[in-house]
Amino acid sequence: MPPADAHAHVTDLAAFVAASPSSFHAAHEVSRRAVAAGFSDLSESDAWPAGPGRHVVVRDGAAIAWVVPVGAGPTTPVTVLGTHTDSPGFTLKPTPDASRAGWRQASVEVYGGPLLNSWLDRELALAGRVATRDGEHLVRTGPLLRIPQLAIHLDRQANDGLALDKQRHTQPVWGIGDAPGLLAAVVDGVCDPADVLGWDLSVVDTQEARVFGADDELFASPRLDNLLSTHAALTALLATEPDVITVLAAFDHEEVGSATRSGAAGPFLQDVLSRIRSGLGADGEQAHRALASSLCVSSDVGHSVHPNYAERHDPGTVPVAGGGPILKINANQRYATDAAGAALWQAACERAGVPSQAFVSNNAVPCGSTIGPITATRLGLRTVDVGVPILSMHSARELCAVVDPWYLTRAMAAVLSPAP
Structure with missing residues (x-):
C-alpha cells in the first residue's frame, strides 16, 4: 500500500x-x-x-x-x-463544422504524436481559449464529441492490425443532421459566437483520473x-x-x-x-x-x-x-x-x-x-x-x-x- x-x-x-x-x-x-x-x-x-x-x-x-x-x-x-x-491529441480547425452521411462532425487536426486508437469511442470535450472583439476567454465544454470506431463486422481484419487515416478516420461526431453550430456550443454562456474572431481549442478526454489496482498502487489519468x-x-x-x-x-x-x-x-x-x-x-x-x-x-x-x-x-x-x-x-x-x-x-x-x-x-x-x-x-x-x-x-x-x-x-x- x-x-x-x-x-x-x-x-x-x-x-x-x-x-x-x-x-x-x-x-x-x-x-x-x-x-x-x-x-x-x-x-x-x-x-x-x-x-x-x-x-x-x-x-x-x-x-x-x-x-x-x-x-x-x-x-x-x-x-x-x-x-x-x-x-498530444487534436485541435479544432479554422472551419470547425463538417457533415457527412447525416452526421454533424467537427473538423480537427492532429496535434503532436498521439496514439490515435486510444482516442476512439471516448466521450470528448473541447477546451482552450477564444479571442473575441473585447479580449480572450478560457472555455471548456462538457462531453460533446466522439470518434466512433468502425464495427468489427465491417472490418474483419481490425484485430489483426488497425490502421487509422489521420484525416478520414479521426473526425469526431457531435450530433445528427448537417446544421452548423459547433462554435456556438463551445462558447455557450461565455460570449456571443458572432464576437469570436479566433480560437485555440483542443480535444480532451472527459474521463476523470483515478487510483486503482492491487492495494491502490496505480494511477490512470x-x-x-x-x-x-x-x-x-x-x-x-x-x-x-x-x-x-x-x-x-x-x-x-x-x-x-x-x-x-x-x-x-x-x-x-x-x-x-x-x-x-x-x-x-x-x-x-x-x-x-x-x-x-x-x-x-x-x-x-x-x-x-x-x-x-x-x-x-x-x-x-x-x-x-x-x-x-x-x-x-x-x-x-x-x-x-x-x-x-x-x-x-x-x-x-x-x-x-x-x-x-x-x-x-x-x-x-x-x-x-x-x-x-x-x-x-x-x-x-x-x-x-x-x-x-x-x-x-x-x-x-x-x-x-x-x-x-x-x-x-x-x-x-x-x-x-x-x-x-
Missing part, C-alpha cells in the same frame, strides 16, 4: 489535471495556485518590482513562477525546474505527459524556502517542437531571467557569472518497461513503475544529462530519501527528446533530464505508479532546498 502522503499527492494531481484541460488552463492554474500561496501575478507589459519577491507571469499557454530570496544579488545562481503544459511534472515542480516550488533564485518554467508546445513564443525554444524564460537580473542590478558579466553556476532540471515523463513488450527496452537498464524518478541519459544528446548533472540529481534524491533509476533507450528504438537540450542550448545552463516512468505514453489515458509523482516532487524540493 503506498504511503498516505503519496495518495494525497496524486489526489491533488488529479485536481490539477481536471483544472487543466488545455495548456491555457494549465498556465492559468499554475498562476492561480501560486497567487493563492502568496505570489504576485505580473503582466509582461508592466514594470516589475526589483529585489526579493515571489512572482508569476503567464504567456499564452505557458507560465513562469519564481522566488528571489532575501539577500540575492547580481551573481546569485538560479535553479530552474522546466516542464511543459501541452499534451489523461495528460500525465506532462502535467504530472508541472504539478510536481509547482508543488516543490511552493513548499521550499531556497537560498538561490528558483524558477518554475512551464512551457507550451513541447509536443510540436517548442519553437514558439511560449515554447522552450522561444524567448520567454530568457526574457524573465533578464528582467530578474536587471532588478538585481546585474551587468552583462555578472549575469553570465550567475548562469555559469546555475542548473536546470528538465522534467518530463519517460517509459517504464512494458511487460508485454519488454524487448523494446534496453535489456540492461529497466526502469519500473514504483521505482522512483528516472534519470534520462542519451549519448546523442536527445537528453541533456551529463555526469555532473547526474551527480547533482542523485545527491538530491539521496537527501530526499527517494529511490532513483536510470533510463536509456534500446539502440534499435530511437528516443524522443525534451525541453532539456533546448534550454541548455539557448541559455548555456547545466541541464539534467529526469521524469517519472509511465505506461501508454501519448495515449488519451496514461498510467503510472501512485508513489512516483510524490517521489519526483520530493526530489525536486531537495534540488531547490539548501544542502545541509
Whole structure:
C-alpha cells in the first residue's frame, strides 16, 4: 500500500489535471495556485518590482513562477525546474463544422504524436481559449464529441492490425443532421459566437483520473505527459524556502517542437531571467557569472518497461513503475544529462530519501527528446533530464505508479532546498 502522503499527492494531481484541460488552463492554474500561496501575478507589459519577491507571469499557454530570496544579488545562481503544459491529441480547425452521411462532425487536426486508437469511442470535450472583439476567454465544454470506431463486422481484419487515416478516420461526431453550430456550443454562456474572431481549442478526454489496482498502487489519468511534472515542480516550488533564485518554467508546445513564443525554444524564460537580473542590478558579466553556476532540471515523463513488450527496452537498464524518478541519459544528446548533472540529481534524491533509476533507450528504438537540450542550448545552463516512468505514453489515458509523482516532487524540493 503506498504511503498516505503519496495518495494525497496524486489526489491533488488529479485536481490539477481536471483544472487543466488545455495548456491555457494549465498556465492559468499554475498562476492561480501560486497567487493563492502568496505570489504576485505580473503582466509582461508592466514594470516589475526589483529585489526579493515571489512572482508569476503567464504567456499564452505557458507560465513562469519564481522566488528571489532575501539577500540575492547580481551573481546569485538560479535553479530552474522546466516542464511543459501541452499534451498530444487534436485541435479544432479554422472551419470547425463538417457533415457527412447525416452526421454533424467537427473538423480537427492532429496535434503532436498521439496514439490515435486510444482516442476512439471516448466521450470528448473541447477546451482552450477564444479571442473575441473585447479580449480572450478560457472555455471548456462538457462531453460533446466522439470518434466512433468502425464495427468489427465491417472490418474483419481490425484485430489483426488497425490502421487509422489521420484525416478520414479521426473526425469526431457531435450530433445528427448537417446544421452548423459547433462554435456556438463551445462558447455557450461565455460570449456571443458572432464576437469570436479566433480560437485555440483542443480535444480532451472527459474521463476523470483515478487510483486503482492491487492495494491502490496505480494511477490512470489523461495528460500525465506532462502535467504530472508541472504539478510536481509547482508543488516543490511552493513548499521550499531556497537560498538561490528558483524558477518554475512551464512551457507550451513541447509536443510540436517548442519553437514558439511560449515554447522552450522561444524567448520567454530568457526574457524573465533578464528582467530578474536587471532588478538585481546585474551587468552583462555578472549575469553570465550567475548562469555559469546555475542548473536546470528538465522534467518530463519517460517509459517504464512494458511487460508485454519488454524487448523494446534496453535489456540492461529497466526502469519500473514504483521505482522512483528516472534519470534520462542519451549519448546523442536527445537528453541533456551529463555526469555532473547526474551527480547533482542523485545527491538530491539521496537527501530526499527517494529511490532513483536510470533510463536509456534500446539502440534499435530511437528516443524522443525534451525541453532539456533546448534550454541548455539557448541559455548555456547545466541541464539534467529526469521524469517519472509511465505506461501508454501519448495515449488519451496514461498510467503510472501512485508513489512516483510524490517521489519526483520530493526530489525536486531537495534540488531547490539548501544542502545541509
